[in-house]
Amino acid sequence: MENVTKNVFTETRMRGCNPSFVTTSDGVVVIDTPQLPTRAVQMRTDAEQHGPIRYLINTEHHVDHIFGNYYFKGAGEVVLHRGVYELFMVVYPELDPFAYAQEAIPTDDPEGAAIFPDRHRYYEDPNKGDIVFTGDLTLRVGGHTFELLHTPGHTPGQVAVYVPQERVVFTGDTVFSQCQTWLMTSRVDQWKTALDRIAELDVDHVVPGHGQVTTKQYLAVQRAMLMEWETAVAVAVAKGWSRQETVDRVHFKDRYPVDIGQEHMMDYINTLNAGSLYDKLTAG
Numbered sequence: 001m002e003n004v005t006k007n008v009f010t011e012t013r014m015r016g017c018n019p020s021f022v023t024t025s026d027g028v029v030v031i032d033t034p035q036l037p038t039r040a041v042q043m044r045t046d047a048e049q050h051g052p053i054r055y056l057i058n059t060e061h062h063v064d065h066i067f068g069n070y071y072f073k074g075a076g077e078v079v080l081h082r083g084v085y086e087l088f089m090v091v092y093p094e095l096d097p098f099a100y101a102q103e104a105i106p107t108d109d110p111e112g113a114a115i116f117p118d119r120h121r122y123y124e125d126p127n128k129g130d131i132v133f134t135g136d137l138t139l140r141v142g143g144h145t146f147e148l149l150h151t152p153g154h155t156p157g158q159v160a161v162y163v164p165q166e167r168v169v170f171t172g173d174t175v176f177s178q179c180q181t182w183l184m185t186s187r188v189d190q191w192k193t194a195l196d197r198i199a200e201l202d203v204d205h206v207v208p209g210h211g212q213v214t215t216k217q218y219l220a221v222q223r224a225m226l227m228e229w230e231t232a233v234a235v236a237v238a239k240g241w242s243r244q245e246t247v248d249r250v251h252f253k254d255r256y257p258v259d260i261g262q263e264h265m266m267d268y269i270n271t272l273n274a275g276s277l278y279d280k281l282t283a284g
Helices: 037-048 063-072 082-087 097-103 110-115 119-124 188-199 218-238 243-249 263-282
Strands: 008-010 020-024 027-031 053-057 077-081 131-133 137-141 144-150 159-163 168-177 205-211
Touching (some): 008 205, 037 053, 053 137, 168 218, 243 263
Parallel strands (some): 027 053, 077 131
C-alpha cells in the first residue's frame, strides 16, 4: 500500500475504491474495504501488523466500499452513517451489488473464488455496522482524531473522514481523481456543497474514492466536472432533445479513463449519468 504520510496507508492500484487505514498509538482505523476477497484479507493482515483494528469506517454504501467488510469480522467496530446502513448491499433495478462483486472474481481475483461466499451466507452477516450515526461524528483513537463529516451528494449517507493530525481527508466518491465520475443516483447540488465543506479543511492530502491521491486544488476540478455534466444535459433539455437523444449525444468519454478494472463500464457510466440528470431536470 502507498504511504500518504507516516501513519496513513492507501491502495489506489486495484479494482474498486481506494481502501485505506490509519495507524495510531492505540490501534488502527480502517476506512473502506476492498471488494476483492484476497485483497481484503491481505489488507486486514497488513493493518493488524500495526496493532488491533479499533474501527472500520465506510464512507458510502456502494459495493466497492463495503463488500470487504465480510472479511473484517471481529476486527473492530464498523462505523457508518445511517444513510449507508439503510442502503447497505441493497439490490437496485440497474445493479445487483452482490452479482457485481462476484463478476470481478474471474478477471481480477481468481484466487478469491475459494473464499467468496454464496449469496445466502453473505447476507446472513455481511458485517454491516455496529455504530450507526446521523449528522457528524468524532472518534478519538490514541492521539488521533477522526472527524466523520456528513457530505451527501454522491450518495445520501456519504461521509468524509478528516484526520487533522495527519493533514489528510478521505473523501470517498465525493472525489474521482482523474477518472470517470459516477453520477447516477447523485444530487449534484448537495455534492457541490460537500466539496465546499471539504475545501474548508486544513489538509495537504486528499485521498479520493477513486484515482490517485491529490490535493485540495483538485476539488475545483471535480466541481467543474459536475457542472459540465449538469450544464450539458440542461442544454439538451433546452434544445428539446428526448431522453434517448440526450443519452446518445451527451457524454464525456474522452475526458478521463474509467478507474482500474472497470474499463468495460465506460458506456454504462456515461449513459446512466446523462439519463439520471435528464430525469432530474425534467421531473415535474
